[in-house]
Amino acid sequence: MSVSRRRFLQAGVVGTAGAFAAGTASGHPLMMPSEQTEELDRVAAEPVLQVGDLTDPVEIEGMELLHVEADREWLVRVRSTDGAEGVAVTSSGRFHETYPLFLHRVAPFFEGSDARDLEMRLWDLYRHGSSYKYQGMLFWCCVAAAEMAILDMLGKVSGKSIAQLLGGVRQSEMPIYYASGHRHNTPEEEAEHLQGLVEDTGAKAVKFKLGGRMSRNADSIPGRSEALIPLAREALGPDITLYTDANSSYDVPNAIRLGRLQEEYDYGFFEEPVPFDHLEETRQCTQGLDIPIAWGEQEFSAWRFRWMIQNHGADIVQPDLHYYGGYIRGMRVARMADHMGLITQPHMSGWGTGFIDLLHYHAAMPNPGPFHEYKGQSRVPVESDTSSLRPEDGVIQAPTGPGFGVTIDPDYIEGARRVTL
Numbered sequence: 116m117s118v119s120r121r122r123f124l125q126a127g128v129v130g131t132a133g134a135f136a137a138g139t140a141s142g143h144p145l146m147m148p149s150e151q152t153e154e155l156d157r158v159a160a161e162p163v164l165q166v167g168d169l170t171d172p173v174e175i176e177g178m179e180l181l182h183v184e185a186d187r188e189w190l191v192r193v194r195s196t197d198g199a200e201g202v203a204v205t206s207s208g209r210f211h212e213t214y215p216l217f218l219h220r221v222a223p224f225f226e227g228s229d230a231r232d233l234e235m236r237l238w239d240l241y242r243h244g245s246s247y248k249y250q251g252m253l254f255w256c257c258v259a260a261a262e263m264a265i266l267d268m269l270g271k272v273s274g275k276s277i278a279q280l281l282g283g284v285r286q287s288e289m290p291i292y293y294a295s296g297h298r299h300n301t302p303e304e305e306a307e308h309l310q311g312l313v314e315d316t317g318a319k320a321v322k323f324k325l326g327g328r329m330s331r332n333a334d335s336i337p338g339r340s341e342a343l344i345p346l347a348r349e350a351l352g353p354d355i356t357l358y359t360d361a362n363s364s365y366d367v368p369n370a371i372r373l374g375r376l377q378e379e380y381d382y383g384f385f386e387e388p389v390p391f392d393h394l395e396e397t398r399q400c401t402q403g404l405d406i407p408i409a410w411g412e413q414e415f416s417a418w419r420f421r422w423m424i425q426n427h428g429a430d431i432v433q434p435d436l437h438y439y440g441g442y443i444r445g446m447r448v449a450r451m452a453d454h455m456g457l458i459t460q461p462h463m464s465g466w467g468t469g470f471i472d473l474l475h476y477h478a479a480m481p482n483p484g485p486f487h488e489y490k491g492q493s494r495v496p497v498e499s500d501t502s503s504l505r506p507e508d509g510v511i512q513a514p515t516g517p518g519f520g521v522t523i524d525p526d527y528i529e530g531a532r533r534v535t536l
């Protein structure tokens with residue numbers, strides 16, 4: 116067992132006794148890899164969506180794409196033939212480029228179908244018209260938007276929250292880590308910024324950027340990362356959990372060097388140390404360092420997630436609900452990770468209501484990490500009867516009402532422009 120795994124288990128962070136705890140780095144010692152692969156497939160294939168109590172069909176009449184130009188937000192609204200409605204905020208930062216794919220391939224695919232069949236139909240959609248050829252973040256963002264709107268509608272029809280539809284609420288309070296997006300300020304400026312994020316929200320954990328983003332070892336400002344690692348610890352003190360994100364900046368030797376420096380200052384995880392699709396190199400970092408390696412925000416392939424989970428390519432998996440195609444696929448990744456004793460700390464894309472999306476995923480997942488990503492409030496005017504939707508002493512309450520459990524200002528939706536082909 117690697118030291119990082121042992122530290123996790125000792126800290127009680129991992130709720131499930133994982134296969135890694137039992138022996139080799141490649142998995143359970145008594146199982147051949149092929150058996151283990153089959154087991155992971157079985158775990159992933161178990162039904163996610165709980166809609167058995169909906170006895171009548173929920174026929175989808177149509178889906179609309181709505182654009183709020185001033186805020187650069189894109190929303191999807193779905194309606195049933197019985198007049199039920201669901202609304203989801205998309206990964207808006209991607210949608211201005213990917214929306215034709217949504218209108219050509221995704222929205223028409225669901226029209227006329229029974230929303231209760233959503234889970235089964237995801238595979239059909241992947242195959243339909245050879246959509247798999249478009250597979251990648253842009254395709255899956257479209258699928259996620261449709262899926263989330265349908266889940267919101269199914270929740271409203273059944274009276275269940277999305278977390279309940281995903282199998283039930285395991286934890287209703289989500290402790291946050293505040294992710295700073297700066298990369299071009301000085302170490303002193305960033306340390307002060309991080310202090311402000313903690314003071315404003317009560318967060319017990321923060322994340323900041325290292326390196327230059329896909330930069331082949333170049334830093335955004337020479338020496339910034341090496342200076343910021345000790346400085347952030349000094350500025351925030353010993354009780355705040357510190358995470359870093361290199362956005363694929365380094366090769367393995369430099370990632371190990373920066374990882375060792377973080378170990379010296381007791382950091383909690385190191386995200387995307389090397390190019391995100393360099394799976395073997397990411398695994399070398401995981402095996403070579405004690406600090407846990409976090410990975411997965413760019414990943415869109417179920418099979419590559421399975422490979423990384425089975426082979427302990429990372430310590431923490433970070434599927435993005437939008438980039439990876441929605442809750443149902445995201446739950447399958449969390450289950451596979453849980454089966455192998457890994458934790459899931461999903462990536463939160465965009466600036467919209469992404470943290471509200473996360474609240475339901477976090478509530479339902481079997482293997483959450485100690486803190487989850489938060490990047491500030493949404494521009495979409497949204498409120499909830501069951502949650503302030505704000506961090507209070509570093510924790511956000513998951514809404515418990517039907518669907519997302521939130522209300523987007525109806526005037527905001529009515530003022531949006533309907534986008535068609």
Ligand SMILES: [Mg+2]
Pocket residue numbers: 360362386387412462
């Ligand atoms: Mg990242």
